[in-house]
Amino acid sequence: MSENNFAFVSTSEKPQLPPPQGTTGAIGWVRENLFSSPLNTILTLLSIFAVYSTVPGVVNWAFVDSVWNANSLDECRALTENGACWAVIRERYHQFLFGFYPSELYWRPILAFVLLFLALVPALWDGMPKRGTALMASMAYPFVAFWLIWGGFGLEPVSSTKLGGLLLTMIIGVSGISFSLPIGIVLALSRSSNLPIVKSLAVIFIEFIRGVPLITLLFVAHVLLNYFLPKGVNFDIVLRVVIMVTFFASAYMAEVIRGGLAALPKGQYEAADALGLSYWQSMRLIILPQALKISIPGIVNTFIGLFKDTTLVLIIGLMDPLGLVAPTLADQRWNGIFVELYAFIAFMFFIFCFAMSRYSMYLERKLHTGHR
Amino acid sequence: MSTSTVPADNSFQLSQLWRDARYRSYTIQIIALIVALSVVMMLIGNAVENLEALGKDFNFGFLYEPAGYDIGQMLVEYSSASGHWKAALVGLLNTLLVAFLACVTATIIGVFVGVLRLSNNWVVSRLMAVYIEGVRNVPLLLQILAWYAVFIHVFPTPKQAVKAPVIEGAVYATNRGFYVPGLTFDGGYQIVVAVLLASIGGIFVFRRWARQRQEATGQILPVGYISLGILIVPAVLAYFASGMPIGLDYPVAGRFNLKGGLKVGTPLIALWFALSIYSAAFVAEIVRAGIMAISKGQTEAAYALGLRPQRTMSLVVLPQSLRIIIPPMISNYLNITKNSSLAIAVGYMDLTGTLGGITLNQTGREMECMLLLMATYLLISLSISAVMNFYNESVKLKGR
Numbered sequence: 014m015s016e017n018n019f020a021f022v023s024t025s026e027k028p029q030l031p032p033p034q035g036t037t038g039a040i041g042w043v044r045e046n047l048f049s050s051p052l053n054t055i056l057t058l059l060s061i062f063a064v065y066s067t068v069p070g071v072v073n074w075a076f077v078d079s080v081w082n083a084n085s086l087d088e089c090r091a092l093t094e095n096g097a098c099w100a101v102i103r104e105r106y107h108q109f110l111f112g113f114y115p116s117e118l119y120w121r122p123i124l125a126f127v128l129l130f131l132a133l134v135p136a137l138w139d140g141m142p143k144r145g146t147a148l149m150a151s152m153a154y155p156f157v158a159f160w161l162i163w164g165g166f167g168l169e170p171v172s173s174t175k176l177g178g179l180l181l182t183m184i185i186g187v188s189g190i191s192f193s194l195p196i197g198i199v200l201a202l203s204r205s206s207n208l209p210i211v212k213s214l215a216v217i218f219i220e221f222i223r224g225v226p227l228i229t230l231l232f233v234a235h236v237l238l239n240y241f242l243p244k245g246v247n248f249d250i251v252l253r254v255v256i257m258v259t260f261f262a263s264a265y266m267a268e269v270i271r272g273g274l275a276a277l278p279k280g281q282y283e284a285a286d287a288l289g290l291s292y293w294q295s296m297r298l299i300i301l302p303q304a305l306k307i308s309i310p311g312i313v314n315t316f317i318g319l320f321k322d323t324t325l326v327l328i329i330g331l332m333d334p335l336g337l338v339a340p341t342l343a344d345q346r347w348n349g350i351f352v353e354l355y356a357f358i359a360f361m362f363f364i365f366c367f368a369m370s371r372y373s374m375y376l377e378r379k380l381h382t383g384h385r
Numbered sequence: 386m387s388t389s390t391v392p393a394d395n396s397f398q399l400s401q402l403w404r405d406a407r408y409r410s411y412t413i414q415i416i417a418l419i420v421a422l423s424v425v426m427m428l429i430g431n432a433v434e435n436l437e438a439l440g441k442d443f444n445f446g447f448l449y450e451p452a453g454y455d456i457g458q459m460l461v462e463y464s465s466a467s468g469h470w471k472a473a474l475v476g477l478l479n480t481l482l483v484a485f486l487a488c489v490t491a492t493i494i495g496v497f498v499g500v501l502r503l504s505n506n507w508v509v510s511r512l513m514a515v516y517i518e519g520v521r522n523v524p525l526l527l528q529i530l531a532w533y534a535v536f537i538h539v540f541p542t543p544k545q546a547v548k549a550p551v552i553e554g555a556v557y558a559t560n561r562g563f564y565v566p567g568l569t570f571d572g573g574y575q576i577v578v579a580v581l582l583a584s585i586g587g588i589f590v591f592r593r594w595a596r597q598r599q600e601a602t603g604q605i606l607p608v609g610y611i612s613l614g615i616l617i618v619p620a621v622l623a624y625f626a627s628g629m630p631i632g633l634d635y636p637v638a639g640r641f642n643l644k645g646g647l648k649v650g651t652p653l654i655a656l657w658f659a660l661s662i663y664s665a666a667f668v669a670e671i672v673r674a675g676i677m678a679i680s681k682g683q684t685e686a687a688y689a690l691g692l693r694p695q696r697t698m699s700l701v702v703l704p705q706s707l708r709i710i711i712p713p714m715i716s717n718y719l720n721i722t723k724n725s726s727l728a729i730a731v732g733y734m735d736l737t738g739t740l741g742g743i744t745l746n747q748t749g750r751e752m753e754c755m756l757l758l759m760a761t762y763l764l765i766s767l768s769i770s771a772v773m774n775f776y777n778e779s780v781k782l783k784g785r
Contacts (some may be wrong), residue, residue, distance in 0.1 A: 045505075046505055046506060046507045047506055047507065047508060049505065049506075053504075053505075053506050056501070056504070056506055056508075056509045057506055057508050057509065060506075060508045060509050060512045061508060063512070064508075064512070207410075208410050208413060208414050208417075209414070210414040210415075210417060210418050211413065211414055211417050214417060214418075214421050220767070220770075221763065223766065224762060224763040224766035224767060225723070225759045225762045225763055225766070226723040226724070226726040226737070226762060227723075228726045228727065228729070228737060229726070229737065229741065229755065229758055229759050229762065232741055232755060232758075233755055233759075236745075236751045236755070237751050237752065237755050239435070240431065240432045240435045240436065240751070240752060241428045241431050241432050241435075242431060243431055244431075244434065244435065244438065317521075317522070321522075321523070321524040321525065322524070323524075324524040324526045324527060325526060325727070327526070327730075328727075328729060328730060335524070335526060335527055335530065338530070349538075351531070351534045351538075352531075352534075352535075355527060355530065355531040355534070358527060359523045359527055359531075362522065362523055362524055362527070363519070363522045363523055366521075366522035366523075367518065367522045370518075370522070
């Protein structure tokens with residue numbers, strides 16, 4: 014065959030052509046992700062329409078047209094027809110933060126709040142130098158905070174009826190969170206132990222608490238607890254609520270941790286036994302570190318649930334942020350301003366809960382070692 | 386050379402109770418039992434003593450005394466002359482009603498949101514993430530109160546609503562509640578209901594027969610249409626045959642208020658709405674986790690076998706993810722039921738509002754009311770968990 018039969022012979026590799034326009038870059042991404050099928054296109058357009066029709070209105074209402082300086086709702090409305098009247102928050106923010114705590118003593122809860130973060134540092138930051146000593150110091154925090162908030166021993170005492178707002182939420186939430194984890198671990202270990210009596214006691218406690226709504230437990234704390242205590246013994250109402258909330262959260266915590274314990278391969282238990290470790294040694298060194306790691310999302314969800322559930326105390330008459338809405342609305346000047354109040358409180362809770370859930374995701378990623 | 390590991394001296398020493406693993410478990414258990422029993426005895430002893438000191442006795446006779454208060458929303462006949470037990474029953478039914486309604490709507494919304502959250506469409510998936518995070522991180526009680534306030538302020542008073550009905554003569558939205566046509570039952574309606582129930586049973590029998598026939602012969606029947614026919618035709622025939630005993634009762638505009646029809650009060654609507662919106666976010670996360678947990682290899686294997694995407698979903702992915710989805714879903718339903726007790730904040734008369742609220746305050750029998758209240762909730766919870774355990778056993782991966 015002669016070589017002249019071919020019109021053209023390539024002697025080198027051709028350079029690659031760029032991909033067709035519209036399959037790469039921003040346009041390609043949009044096509045692939047937003048308009049890949051008719052249904053997808055409809056969904057995209059609907060979502061964009063939903064965002065377009067709500068977001069500008071909300072931004073306008075909350076920021077552009079809002080009023081910060083006014084003495085009553087009528088003054089607000091006179092200044093702007095459809096803007097938020099944040100003046101009520103400006104006037105009463107100290108109530109939403111501290112309840113009816115005496116204003117000259119605000120430094121005490123603020124100091125307690127700052128100390129809380131200092132106490133949390135050793136617990137959350139595992140690379141901290143001298144972590145052991147610092148953790149010991151953190152253990153003393155509850156007593157210091159109690160002393161700062163309620164007074165006594167040289168500080169002017171403040172009664173529980175004065176507590177309210179975010180301060181009350183933090184007191185109930187933080188003490189519930191910090192006590193429910195250890196109690197939950199003990200309950201979970203009891204429930205998965207092979208001692209029948211200990212196991213059934215734990216089952217009864219957990220199933221009873223999980224079977225009733227928190228609000229009935231709060232009713233018990235409110236109206237019934239006095240009957241069960243010896244004569245003359247009387248707990249403070251905030252303390253009673255904290256006890257009940259702690260019980261409630263620890264039952265849920267126990268179930269979450271039990272899930273983690275059950276998810277561990279049996280070989281881990283057997284390996285610990287083979288090493289000759291005692292029960293507590295094997296739990297502390299081998300089982301619990303792994304089980305707790307698996308249950309982190311559940312544990313943090315329980316924390317978030319507990320933090321949100323603190324609002325229920327308004328039903329037994331305590332003045333948490335939500336409980337302060339009614340007295341505010343009862344004020345002649347602010348009658349009818351519910352949207353701003355609810356939005357503000359929702360925002361407050363959102364920040365705390367969202368931060369907690371983000372931290373748990375970070376922790377999950379950090380502790381993820383590729384195997385269970 | 387081996388030596389016996391059994392100690393020569395077999396005599397029992399007191400220290401063995403703690404040091405010897407054989408006895409230690411008994412020691413621990415007996416101590417735990419003694420501690421638990423003494424705590425319980427102390428609590429009961431204190432309660433008896435305190436009740437005596439206050440001159441109160443412990444009996445449930447008050448349940449038969451007239452309740453003396455009215456309830457806005459009820460499913461069974463009730464008046465203020467009825468006994469406290471009847472009020473509690475109305476409350477229990479109200480609890481179950483709102484819990485059931487919220488479970489249904491939360492599931493529907495939640496499945497949609499969960500699937501859309503997984504969509505490749507960036508805008509839609511972000512939007513759903515915003516909804517889920519926004520709703521989950523705000524307390525439910527706040528949402529219930531906020532929706533209640535919104536419903537009260539947005540909808541007109543009954544007097545204005547009459548002038549601007551949603552559907553003239555049938556549906557009115559007011560700030561006291563929604564008025565919709567209600568059902569009236571005349572004599573003979575039992576026949577229609579019985580026929581309807583029998584048809585539903587018939588559908589199950591027919592489906593089973595159709596499946597067996599398909600397995601035996603390979604022929605496929607239009608099961609959906611035939612089932613629909615079995616459901617509707619006999620019931621309609623029975624309805625006309627028995628002289629149309631079930632009718633509609635339309636709301637009528639009076640001078641100041643609406644009369645007749647079925648009134649769905651604002652507390653119920655607000656509670657239902659808030660519970661659905663809140664719980665749907667949790668359902669969405671459960672659905673998402675369930676679908677994501679099925680490994681991609683399952684889908685690919687199904688495609689390799691030549692199954693179409695829809696069959697892959699219904700025959701391969703869904704049965705496996707349901708095993709993961711159902712248990713948390715049922716415990717979510719349980720949470721909805723327990724969360725419905727927040728009804729007390731908006732004045733919806735559920736079990737907590739009647740038995741734990743007004744009855745408790747009127748009779749002053751805290752101990753009896755709280756015991757009954759907790760026992761009832763416990764019973765509901767335990768029966769739902771029993772269903773869940775039964776289901777878990779039946780779908781559990783069989784270890785071979």
